[in-house]
Amino acid sequence: MAKIILSINAGSSSVKVSVYAATEGAQDPTQLAEAQVDGLTAPPPTLKYSRGDEKIKGKKLEGINSQEDAFKYILDHLTNDKGLPELSHRDDIGFSCHRVVHGGDYPKAQLIDDDTYHHIEKLSDLAPLHNAGALTIVRAVHHELPHASNIAYFDSSFHSTLPLHVRTYPIDPTIASRNKLRKYGFHGISYSFITRAVAPHLQKPLDELNIIALHLGSGASACAIKGGKSVDTSMGLTPLAGLPGATRSGSIDPSLIFHFTHDAGRPSRQSSKELHITEAEQILNKESGWAALTGTTDFGEVIGRMERGDEMSKLAFDIFVDRIVGFVGSYYLTLEGQVDALVFAGGIGEKGSQLREAVAGKAACLGFELDPRKNRNVGDGVVEDIGKEGAKHRILVCRTDEQLEMARGCVAEWAKYKPGTEEVDMPGAFAE
Numbered sequence: 208m209a210k211i212i213l214s215i216n217a218g219s220s221s222v223k224v225s226v227y228a229a230t231e232g233a234q235d236p237t238q239l240a241e242a243q244v245d246g247l248t249a250p251p252p253t254l255k256y257s258r259g260d261e262k263i264k265g266k267k268l269e270g271i272n273s274q275e276d277a278f279k280y281i282l283d284h285l286t287n288d289k290g291l292p293e294l295s296h297r298d299d300i301g302f303s304c305h306r307v308v309h310g311g312d313y314p315k316a317q318l319i320d321d322d323t324y325h326h327i328e329k330l331s332d333l334a335p336l337h338n339a340g341a342l343t344i345v346r347a348v349h350h351e352l353p354h355a356s357n358i359a360y361f362d363s364s365f366h367s368t369l370p371l372h373v374r375t376y377p378i379d380p381t382i383a384s385r386n387k388l389r390k391y392g393f394h395g396i397s398y399s400f401i402t403r404a405v406a407p408h409l410q411k412p413l414d415e416l417n418i419i420a421l422h423l424g425s426g427a428s429a430c431a432i433k434g435g436k437s438v439d440t441s442m443g444l445t446p447l448a449g450l451p452g453a454t455r456s457g458s459i460d461p462s463l464i465f466h467f468t469h470d471a472g473r474p475s476r477q478s479s480k481e482l483h484i485t486e487a488e489q490i491l492n493k494e495s496g497w498a499a500l501t502g503t504t505d506f507g508e509v510i511g512r513m514e515r516g517d518e519m520s521k522l523a524f525d526i527f528v529d530r531i532v533g534f535v536g537s538y539y540l541t542l543e544g545q546v547d548a549l550v551f552a553g554g555i556g557e558k559g560s561q562l563r564e565a566v567a568g569k570a571a572c573l574g575f576e577l578d579p580r581k582n583r584n585v586g587d588g589v590v591e592d593i594g595k596e597g598a599k600h601r602i603l604v605c606r607t608d609e610q611l612e613m614a615r616g617c618v619a620e621w622a623k624y625k626p627g628t629e630e631v632d633m634p635g636a637f638a639e
């Protein structure tokens with residue numbers, strides 16, 4: 208029998224929920240609707256909704272201040288939509304897939320029960336912009352949709368293949384092992400989608416695909432993928448490392464923070480019972496990046512202002528290009544030049560033609576050459592070529608879809624996650 212899958216992606220600036228109908232053994236779930244609340248870090252948040260030809264864009268929302276608020280608003284919107292009869296009652300939802308950024312050592316998705324819930328909760332300190340928000344949604348689903356199975360998909364799982372010398376920090380190994388201090392890497396659900404979309408596009412078996420993938424959104428990262436597996440990525444123990452983002456500094460000299468504030472190690476003003484963060488984490492995760500340099504978290508706006516002559520926006524743009532190019536060069540060596548394509552994805556990677564042009568301009572010396580016309584008018588497929596005909600390496604844009612990647616995983620493991628199976632019973636789940 209067909210079941211409804213809700214696939215929930217709590218990002219740092221947005222909550223995206225896709226609704227699918229699926230049956231056991233089906234190839235791909237069928238998307239019925241997609242709702243997105245954007246701008247959580249640049250109020251007022253707005254709703255984007257699509258179901259068939261029905262579209263809502265940019266509806267300003269009031270009283271939505273958190274990922275949990277955004278999710279509850281979306282759930283109400285979906286169940287009240289008369290054009291979505293498949294989801295007229297909350298009990299219609301059989302599965303609820305949750306994007307959880309930090310999954311520690313979990314190499315694959317997990318059914319959320321008491322144990323996994325508390326384990327994920329412990330990891331919240333390592334992904335302060337994400338895990339705590341995602342868990343508020345897990346709790347909301349558990350209370351509002353008690354018959355649905357909750358499954359956690361981790362951003363970190365795709366990077367469980369990182370070689371030892373890549374994931375190890377050169378620090379005291381005893382303390383590193385005790386405190387689980389290593390590179391985990393994130394955006395893995397997206398990189399998994401990208402790998403599985405790009406391989407058939409390039410007509411290569413998955414296990415022979417070598418790409419440099421860039422997921423550039425509110426949080427941004429790069430990944431070197433060899434034989435379809437992650438061999439290096441720019442985020443680290445937490446999503447703070449590597450590239451700068453909307454409110455994140457990215458990698459800086461770790462000593463900098465002690466010169467920035469004398470309170471670096473103190474609990475932050477925004478610490479709460481659920482979320483413990485230091486002043487240092489608050490500043491570098493939430494008060495840096497484009498927001499600190501330009502006053503906006505919207506990189507589309509940064510580009511617009513730069514084009515109108517704003518110097519700080521130009522500086523923010525140049526910093527981003529410089530850091531991205533650094534990873535492209537580094538991963539080109541990691542892959543020993545055997546690179547099938549440079550792939551742009553995420554909100555900025557998919558929409559920021561100016562950024563792609565600037566990155567490709569610097570990477571042209573390695574054989575990544577852009578076709579400016581294709582770059583400015585990207586086709587509407589999942590994967591599109593924007594490289595110059597005859598260039599040494601291809602350049603692609605991939606419209607990544609973390610919700611679909613989770614829903615596909617859910618269908619593939621249907622029997623394991625089916626509501627009503629013994630494993631799924633969670634009598635006292637998520638006790639405080």
Ligand SMILES: Nc1ncnc2c1ncn2[C@@H]1O[C@H](COP(=O)(O)OP(=O)(O)O)[C@@H](O)[C@H]1O
Pocket residue numbers: 218219220221423424425426453504505506507508510553554555558559560
């Ligand atoms: N035309 C555009 N050019 C460049 N960036 C854009 C454009 N439109 C939107 N963006 C950026 O995309 C980012 C959101 O990306 P997304 O991957 O959806 O974010 P999240 O990290 O919340 O999942 C925002 O920072 C937004 O500024």
Ligand SMILES: CC(=O)OP(=O)(O)O
Pocket residue numbers: 217218219220308362393394424425426427446
């Ligand atoms: C891991 C991460 O930074 O995610 P997002 O880009 O969705 O904030």
Ligand SMILES: [Mg+2]
Pocket residue numbers: 218219424425
């Ligand atoms: Mg995202």
